Amino acid sequence: MEPVLEVQNLVKDYPGVRAVDGVSFAIVEGTCFGLLGPNGAGKTTTVEIMEGVTTATSGVALYRGAPLGVRFRAEAGIQFQKTALQDFLTVRETLVMFRRLYPRGRDVDELIRLCALEQVAARDNRKLSGGQLQRLLLAIALVNDPQVLFLDEPTTGLDPQARHNFWDLIRAIKAEGRTILLTTHYMEEAYFLCDVIAIMDRGRIIAEGPPSRLLKEHFDDVVLELPREDFPGEPAAFPLPVLLAGDRVEISTGDVEAALGALLERGVPLRHLRIRPRNLEDLFLELTGRELRT
């Protein structure tokens, strides 16, 4: 199947720094592709080259096998990481303005419903909450009823409730068969929304594939989490590898029963014990030796 979006050997140099260093990947129609990585990994630069708003130093970005052109402009919907809108305009007026820039697209009322903006449709853009503003920016990205949707860290800075609402929205759009490219530094978001992820670090892709497959490939264990104060003595004295993670300790093991036995033997209280599967955060740490959220 021909990919909808594709980049080949993308390189982007800024004075003194190579932001993107030979990135290639392809996105299949109807899937959600997640570009994952810490701040400064080169995600936004990569996406902006794919959106046609930044030019690459070398390499190409393709839409349906051709360089980005008029067709791409008409069929792409973009939500930038930071976008200021016009002052003194209401949500509805803003949507009407953007809608009129395209020959075809969705009805403004339908967009307002879809993005849950009914309550604030007559409100000045400047008086929106973080979640409302992100939903408006998403609605703007959807005005032309796009085939491909770019979302650059759409939930950064939102509270958990607003973030979950936003995810529901994205899943509804995905259910319509749209192709989505999402960048995020939230693992949970990528795991929840994406069919395929690529992990970026320092301008390069260090792993790519469906999240569950990547985790299966790299890990065959689970993590036992305990509060630091419940875990007595030196971590080095414990028979299994123990990782200090802030106010918690994490014990990774393939044999949960044996690990629990070792903890009980030492009289460790298990009231706050949590057993969780490996996640993308662990994968990033495994691949780079660094925490993702730094």
Added chain:
Amino acid sequence: MNLRRLLAVWQARNLEFLRDRSTLVFNFVFPLALVVAFAVIFGGQARSVFKVGVIAPPGAALAADPHPFLGTRHVDFYAVAEAEMAEAIRGVERHQADLLVDLRKTPRYWVNADSPKGYLAEKLLLQAAPAAERQPVTGAAVRYVDWLLPGVLGMNMMFSCLFGVGYVVVRYRKSGFLRRLSATPLTALEFGAAQILSRLLLTVSVTALVYAALAALVHFRNDGSPLLLLLIAATGALAMISLGFMMAARFVSEELANGVINLASWPMMLLSGVWFSLEGAPAWLRAIAEALPLTQMLKAARAVMLDGAGIAEVAPQLGVLAGMAVLFLGIAAAGFRWRAA
């Protein structure tokens, strides 16, 4: 050029402006206050010294040496080239100059028989050159306020045009709004045209309203067609807004844009004949002045208001202004930058 897209951006910009009450009020109040203040200050007679035009080749010394009359103190002598005689005689008719003298072979002079200062200046001249031949002219005085009014209205338009569109575009670029628009099918020319037309509507409406208010408040002279004046104002504003848009085509910093726009507005304020006419200024300075859109607009406006000129007489200025608008807008669209970095 897609009209639908242009109108979408135009309408949004108009709404933004109309709802920004403080800026809107300022745009009306400032020019009104300015003209009323000047009307009060300069309401009386124009100048304290006699002003005498002297027909002389460019660069000639205007001193007692060629003719004793030119050594008279407290008289402001200025050189008039042979080619500018007709204009200078009109100045005498309007009481802007008290005398025009030609002291070369057979001395002769033009004086307005209705002008008291002309009468006194004539007495001074006849003491030094008793044989000079009298060429009387007539005409009602053009008060300084009549002459100043188009200048001040024009200057206010110039500031509104340059800063109004320049600042907004730089602010849009800095905030990232332009970058968002760049991801749509909107072109730089459509965006520019929308901004320019929005500002044009505002500037011309404000100027027309202030003009109407002044007509009710203070008496001033308009010998020509108000509709032609409106056309001149619109064409002049178009040229100046395009200039502002061109200057804002690439900048990201509001401070830098402010500096550059100031750099353009000050010469216009001083050289375009807002406050005083550049008659008698060096030729190179007048050449620079001619290249400024405000100069062309004021020339046409004064020709209509003070001399009752018709459209044929101001067609050259209208043509120059329209040409400037096309040139500035073309340069701006070609070099336009959507992104901040």
